[in-house]
Amino acid sequence: MALDDPSAPQLDDNHARGNVAVYTPPRRGAMRFRITLESILWICLGVLATLTRFWDLGSRAQHHDESLHVYYSWLLAVGAGYIHDPLMHGPSLFHTTALAYFLFGDNDYSSRVFPAVCGVLLVLMPWLLRGPNLLGRWGALTLGTLILFSPTLLYYTRFIRHDPYILVGTLGVIIACLRYLERPAPRWVMMIGLCTGFLFATMEVSFIVGFVIVTFLVAVVTWQVAKPLFVVGLGTLAALAGVWFIMPRLGAAPLPAIPWEHPTNQNIRQFTLDLVQHPIVLASLGVLLLGLIAGLAVIDKVRDPDADGWLDGVLGKAPDGSSANRVYLLLKDKRTLGLAVLGGATIYVVLYTTMFTNMPGLASGTVGALGYWLGQHGVQRAEQPWFYYLLMLPQYEFIGVLLFPVGLLITVRKLVPHLLHGAAISRRDYLRGFVVYWALMHLAIFSWAGEKMPWLTVHMTLPLLVLAASVIGEALEWVEARLHAGMLSRQAAIAVAVGIPLLTGAWFMLWAWGTAGPWVQGERFVQRTLRPEVADNPWLLYLPLLGLLALLAIGWRKLGAAALVRVAGISLVAVTLLGQIHTGFRMSYIEGDTPVDMLIYVQSTPDVTRVVEEMGI
Structure with a gap:
């Protein structure tokens, strides 16, 4: 053939x-x-x-x-x-x-x-x-x-x-x-x-x-x-x-x-x-x-x-x-x-x-x-x-x-x-x-x-x-066809698709909050420490991860392995897309003429446009 x-x-x-x-x-x-x-x-x-x-x-x-x-x-x-x-x-x-x-x-x-x-x-x-x-x-x-x-x-x-x-x-x-x-x-x-x-x-x-x-x-x-x-x-x-x-x-x-x-x-x-x-x-x-x-x-x-x-x-x-x-x-x-x-x-x-x-x-x-x-x-x-x-x-x-x-x-x-x-x-x-x-x-x-x-x-x-x-x-399309045919639980699919970004975001925010403790003077330089609440209870940082694992386990039982892989994969792609949006926004609208990224190369400087504006050219 x-x-x-x-x-x-x-x-x-x-x-x-x-x-x-x-x-x-x-x-x-x-x-x-x-x-x-x-x-x-x-x-x-x-x-x-x-x-x-x-x-x-x-x-x-x-x-x-x-x-x-x-x-x-x-x-x-x-x-x-x-x-x-x-x-x-x-x-x-x-x-x-x-x-x-x-x-x-x-x-x-x-x-x-x-x-x-x-x-x-x-x-x-x-x-x-x-x-x-x-x-x-x-x-x-x-x-x-x-x-x-x-x-x-x-x-x-x-x-x-x-x-x-x-x-x-x-x-x-x-x-x-x-x-x-x-x-x-x-x-x-x-x-x-x-x-x-x-x-x-x-x-x-x-x-x-x-x-x-x-x-x-x-x-x-x-x-x-x-x-x-x-x-x-x-x-x-x-x-x-x-x-x-x-x-x-x-x-x-x-x-x-x-x-x-x-x-x-x-x-x-x-x-x-x-x-x-x-x-x-x-x-x-x-x-x-x-x-x-x-x-x-x-x-x-x-x-x-x-x-x-x-x-x-x-x-x-x-x-x-x-x-x-x-x-x-x-x-x-x-x-x-x-x-x-x-x-x-x-x-x-x-x-x-x-x-x-x-x-x-x-x-x-x-x-x-x-x-x-x-x-x-x-x-x-x-x-x-x-x-x-x-x-x-x-x-x-x-x-x-x-x-x-x-x-x-x-x-x-x-x-x-x-x-x-x-x-x-x-x-x-x-x-x-x-x-x-x-x-x-x-x-x-x-x-x-x-x-x-x-x-x-x-x-x-x-x-x-x-x-x-x-x-x-x-x-x-695979997920859509099975949802329309009643072969998948719509509630379970939505829970997995929405829960993964929420729990992933919560994990990120919790780590950002927990590691933003007071500054202390070390032997050679000033360093930031954990917040006291986290230092005493470090397991708090892993609560969203435990929730994510529990969500995946429930999704496995409700949806099956094939559907879970697809729904979770689509959800993770959406989370990853947020990272790309952040990177693209920063490079194109904030640091577009400042070569701090490998993608920005042989670039001039924002001082050029500032000088031109000040000279009124």
Whole structure:
């Protein structure tokens, strides 16, 4: 059975097992919008996203990178033009910021308007994933909530850098791909094309995003069409890894240095000649050629000789609804595919040429940008260790990091039986498998890259939040389905869900009160002691913990282990979310231009804005 075979159990079968709630699509011709609890929650998310992203947006002093982006955007706004420079990534940020200056005037607030717009869009875009075979209603709402209160995403969507733009483009491409795989429609193809053009006109991270999406899709399609082809691909990758790992240890010289600092026609030509003649490159080309020959042999063996052409012969008989079938339908729809490519290319060309006033921008945006940032790999600005992001993420993204092992375990438990024995899986398992791959590949690639910066943490945060939302959403649907069916005690579930935050908060407050005793002079310094009541009765500090254990024991008896784990887990996520809200509020609204957190880096000082205000500038 294919990885996303439509014959696998979907909504009805899952609901029969109580895994997901009932979802009834609106009738054709009926009014599609009505006031429901879900729509009210989405409106609340939109309002909160707007307030949190736009409130006090201009008070923070500009970061070093922000100052560069603001200056060159201002030059474009006043008619001095703009010439793309790979140092400052793609042109979309400069064009949109110049537009903001035209509409709202040039000031710190308007400089950050479009990144804030991206922040609001990020919160609302999960609405497109609310289908029962994707994240579901609860999963989509959960993702919007997690994005809303993510400290990392909150801070950097109030920050004039390219990363908020990239996040919107990345999520847009992934949503469009998932929706097309679920139910093909031209609008999703157009969305893929436009978002791809926007991505590549924004930042070189787009190459990483494209690599992740394409490699996953190729792996799935080859597995569905011909498993030997999948094996050939894995073997080719393993051989390439061997070439790049073994040959330097056998004495092969390092690759020629990329002339990123002062590129000229002569040194670029010399670099190209040295590169194509290098033993590692020649060996890699040989491996790729052998892999291509082996792959073509497999394709020739599995294709239908009676079909009209290679496309029909290889993909034409793919199971209806599978990824291979969707790719086949896309490649057959040449008109829609052509319009999508044209739309993306138009965005790319118009922005990189600054509306056709800088034609060399087409070269600097492709070869120039890729060459510059590959050259920066060896420079390793900031000199961060390979485990940098493993230190950054747990400090701010508590929920995403804590639930990643849970999501990984669920994914492995579903996918391994399918891959080994052909066991059926749902489209949600398929989605979760992609998100795990997305998260792991981003973490691996960004950790390998020479330049590691705190703002790049957002690109690992997003897949972690999607995976966490998938886990939380399914837990909510599981509980909801059983409550509606009368299989769970509503009173016991509410008691556990409400009792855990209350007792946890009481424990925290009791410790805060009990340890805030009088100050006493020690041998070397003044120290704070316990309150006398606590010093005489230390067991008082553990009363909420005993109450929590008693609550869990009662919940176990009333609900059962499976329900207790889900209800208690959801409640603990809510408690953890409060910690994220506190962290995000402190960084974004109190210490936004004071670098006391690792996430705030190369920041200036609040004295800048104070001096400007005092001078009346």
